[in-house]
Amino acid sequence: MNNHNxxxxxxxxxxxxxxxxxxxxxxxxxxxxxxxxxxxxTLIDGRKVFDTISGLWCCALxxxxxxxxxxxxxxxxxxxxxxxxxxxxPGTLELSTKIAKMAPEKMKSVFFVNSGSEAVDTALKITxxxxxxxxxxxxxxxxxxERGYHGVxxxxxxxxxxxxxxxxxxxxxxxxxxxxxxxYDISKMSFTKGQPQWGAHLADELQRIVALHDASTIxxxxxxxxxGSTGVLVPPIGYLEKLREICTQYGILLIFDEVIxxxxxxxxxxxxxxxxxxxxxxxxxxxVTNGVIPMGGVIVKDEIYKTFxxxxxxxxxxxxxxxxxxxxxxxxxxxxxxxxxxxxDEGYIEKSFExxxxxxxxxxxxxGTTGIIDIRNFGxxxxxxxxxxxxxPGLRALKVFEKGLDEGLLLRTSGDTxxxxxxxxxxxxxxxxxxxxxxxxxxxxxxxx
Numbered sequence: 001m002n003n004h005n006x007x008x009x010x011x012x013x014x015x016x017x018x019x020x021x022x023x024x025x026x027x028x029x030x031x032x033x034x035x036x037x038x039x040x041x042t043l044i045d046g047r048k049v050f051d052t053i054s055g056l057w058c059c060a061l062x063x064x065x066x067x068x069x070x071x072x073x074x075x076x077x078x079x080x081x082x083x084x085x086x087x088x089x090p091g092t093l094e095l096s097t098k099i100a101k102m103a104p105e106k107m108k109s110v111f112f113v114n115s116g117s118e119a120v121d122t123a124l125k126i127t128x129x130x131x132x133x134x135x136x137x138x139x140x141x142x143x144x145x146e147r148g149y150h151g152v153x154x155x156x157x158x159x160x161x162x163x164x165x166x167x168x169x170x171x172x173x174x175x176x177x178x179x180x181x182x183x184y185d186i187s188k189m190s191f192t193k194g195q196p197q198w199g200a201h202l203a204d205e206l207q208r209i210v211a212l213h214d215a216s217t218i219x220x221x222x223x224x225x226x227x228g229s230t231g232v233l234v235p236p237i238g239y240l241e242k243l244r245e246i247c248t249q250y251g252i253l254l255i256f257d258e259v260i261x262x263x264x265x266x267x268x269x270x271x272x273x274x275x276x277x278x279x280x281x282x283x284x285x286x287x288v289t290n291g292v293i294p295m296g297g298v299i300v301k302d303e304i305y306k307t308f309x310x311x312x313x314x315x316x317x318x319x320x321x322x323x324x325x326x327x328x329x330x331x332x333x334x335x336x337x338x339x340x341x342x343x344x345d346e347g348y349i350e351k352s353f354e355x356x357x358x359x360x361x362x363x364x365x366x367x368g369t370t371g372i373i374d375i376r377n378f379g380x381x382x383x384x385x386x387x388x389x390x391x392x393p394g395l396r397a398l399k400v401f402e403k404g405l406d407e408g409l410l411l412r413t414s415g416d417t418x419x420x421x422x423x424x425x426x427x428x429x430x431x432x433x434x435x436x437x438x439x440x441x442x443x444x445x446x447x448x449x
Contacts, residue, residue: 006032006044025398031405036063039423039430041410049405052434053412054423057228057260058291060352061342062425068292068338075334084112084327091333098340099288099299102269104278109305111298112328116259117151119283119296120222124155125322127220127253127281130304133311136251139219142174143209143252146182149229150222150257159222162230178213180205180221184233186385190374191367192234193360199236206246215250220281225271228260231417232383234376240277253280253304259296263287264343264424266379267353274379280304290339295332352380352424355431362435363420369439371396371446382420386442389449399449403441409434411441 013027032044039062042048054060061068075091082089096110103110111126113119124142131139144150144159151157157165158174161182166173181202189196210218221243227233247254256279261271263284268274270282281304285296308319326332343349356379363375363382374385389396397413404411412419418438422431 006030009044029402038062038064039426043405047405047408049408049410050430050434051410051423053410053419053421054287055291056286056412057265057421058286060264060287060424061290061339061348062423065290065338065342067342068290068335071334071338072292072331075331079330082330083325084323089328089330089333091330091337092328095328095333095336095340098337098344099284099297102263102340102344103282103299104270104272106302107278107282107299108302109300111300113285113296113298113324114294114326114329114332115151115296116257116283116285117153117156117296118324119259119285119298120150120156120159120257121153122322123222123255123281123283123298124159124220126298126300126304126320127255129320130253130307131219133307136216138216139252141176141178141213141217142219143178143180143206143221145180145223145227147184147227147230147233148179148182148222148224148257149227150224151259176213176217178209180209180223182227182230182233183236183239186374189236189376191364192376193364194378195234196236196376200238200242202236203239203242203246206243210246210250210252215252218250218252220253220255221247222255222257224257224259224261225275225277226261226266226378226381228381228419228421229414231385231414232376232378232381232419234378235275240275244277244279247280255279255281255283257283259283259285260421261379263339264349264352265381265421267349267356269349271379288339289332289335292335292339293329293332294326295329295336348424355380355422355424355426355428358428358431359420359422362431363438365435366439366442369442371442377420380421380424384418384420384438386416386418388416396445396449399445400438400441403444404437407437407441409437409441411438 033041034044035042099110100108142159146161148161150160158177161179183199183202188198258270266274280301282299289295360377371387373387376383386396394415397416401411401413
C-alpha cells in the first residue's frame with residue numbers, strides 16, 4: 001500500500017466504510033486524495049484541484065501551513081499526550097485564553113472536546129445541568145430548527161433537522177425535542193446577496209412553541225447562526241435578534257452552533273459578533289486547529305460557569321461529570337495555538353472579510369446559467385442550488401462534483417446544492433476562476449444529463 005498505486009488501493013476499499021458517502025457508488029468511482037498544499041489537493045491520479053470548501057469548512061489557512069507544522073512537530077517531541085482529568089497543559093491553558101479573548105463579552109469559560117458532534121452534546125448536557133442547579137429541573141426540552149445540522153451524536157441528531165439524518169434513528173432520539181421552521185423560502189429570497197430582507201417573523205414561531213409546551217419545560221434553543229451543511233442558509237435581518245429576545249424573556253438558553261461559522265469565516269472571530277447577537281453558549285470545532293488535528297469545544301457565559309462552581313458541596317467534589325479522554329489534547333492545542341496566532345497576527349480574519357465581495361461577484365455572475373435556480377452568499381460562504389433530475393434527487397449535483405474534479409475543482413454538494421467555503425488564503429483570481437469553472441461544469445452536466 002505504500003506505493004500509492006491506485007490499482008493496489010482499490011483492493012482495500014471494501015474494508016473502509018466511508019461516512020456520508022454512497023459507498024456502492026464509490027466502489028465503482030474511486031477517488032483518493034494523496035496530498036495537499038496551500039489551497040489545493042492532489043488526487044492519486046495526479047489531478048490538482050482547488051479546495052473550494054476548505055477541506056470540510058476546516059482548513060481556512062490552506063493545507064500544510066509551515067507554522068502549524070512547526071508547532072505540531074515541536075509538541076510531539078515535548079508532550080505527545082496528557083490526560084485532562086486533574087491536569088492542564090501549558091498549550092491548553094494558552095489556547096483557552098486565546099479563544100476567550102475572541103469570544104463575545106462575558107463568555108470566558110472554554111470546555112474542550114474533540115469534534116463538533118461532541119461539542120453539541122456537551123452543550124446540551126451543560127444546559128440541562130445549569131437549569132437543574134438553578135432549581136428548574138423541569139426544563140428538559142430542546143428546540144432545534146428544520147434543516148439544522150448539529151453533528152451525529154444522539155443529542156445533535158435529535159435537535160438537528162435534516163430528515164435523512166434522523167429517519168433511521170427516530171425511535172431512539174431524545175424525547176420532547178421540537179423544531180422551529182427553517183428560514184429559507186426561494187420565492188421570497190432567491191439570488192440574495194447577504195442577509196435576506198424577508199423572514200424575521202419566522203422567529204415568532206418560538207412564541208408558539210413556548211405556548212404549546214410551556215416555557216418552564218424548555219431548556220434551550222440551538223441554531224446555526226448561518227446554516228452550512230444544509231446548503232448555506234443565511235438568517236433574515238432581525239431573525240436572530242428576535243430569537244435572542246424571546247429566549248431572554250422566558251429564561252431559555254440560546255446556543256449558537258458555530259462549528260462552521262467560528263474563527264473568521266464571516267469576517268469576525270465568531271458569527272455572533274458579525275451578526276450582533278450574543279448567545280449563552282457557543283459550540284466550535286473545525287477551524288480552531290485548521291483541521292490539522294481534531295478538536296472542538298464549548299464556550300459558556302460566565303454566569304453558567306459560576307453556577308456550576310457555586311455548587312454547595314465540598315471542594316474536592318467534581319462539578320460536572322463529563323469529559324473525554326482526548327479533551328484538550330496537547331497536539332490539538334499546539335495546532336490550535338498556531339492557527340489562532342496566524343488568524344490574528346497575520347490578519348487572515350480581515351482577509352476573509354475582504355474576500356467576501358470577491359466571492360459574491362464570482363458566484364452571482366452565474367445567475368442566468370441553465371439549471372441554476374438560486375444563488376446566495378454571506379461571509380466567505382455561498383450556496384448554489386441546481387434544478388434536480390426528476391426522481392433522482394442529488395444526482396445532478398453529484399455529476400457536477402465529478403466534472404469539477406476534471407476541471408480542477410473539489411466541490412462540496414448537499415442534495416442538489418453546491419456549498420462554497422474557500423480558504424482565506426485564496427486569491428481574487430482563484431475565486432473568479434472557480435466561478436467560471438463551476439459554470440462550465442454545470443453547463444456540461446445540463447447538456448448531458
